[in-house]
Amino acid sequence: MAVHLTASTSRRSASGSLRSVPGERDEARRALLDAVEADLRAVEDALVRLDDGRYGRCDVCGQAIADEVLAAEPTARRCASCTEP
Numbered sequence: 001m002a003v004h005l006t007a008s009t010s011r012r013s014a015s016g017s018l019r020s021v022p023g024e025r026d027e028a029r030r031a032l033l034d035a036v037e038a039d040l041r042a043v044e045d046a047l048v049r050l051d052d053g054r055y056g057r058c059d060v061c062g063q064a065i066a067d068e069v070l071a072a073e074p075t076a077r078r079c080a081s082c083t084e085p
């Protein structure tokens with residue numbers, strides 16, 4: 001009985017130590033996953049635009065997006081002048 005209690009107690013504390021600082025870790029994990037999902041959506045969207053022949057064209061003014069903009073950000077949807085606020 002005593003052995004059993006000790007075993008379950010140590011198991012509980014082991015899983016507890018994995019969850020130390022749960023708030024911060026969960027928040028960071030969620031932020032990282034959100035960032036990856038946003039990137040993935042942007043890439044999927046760029047691939048659709050590539051198939052449609054819209055890739056490299058500004059969504060706002062329809063002009064070609066500069067090569068250096070696409071080189072820096074391959075998923076860019078706006079030209080440099082339409083990106084500026």
Ligand SMILES: [Zn+2]
Pocket residue numbers: 058059060061062063078079080081082083
């Ligand atoms: Zn534009």
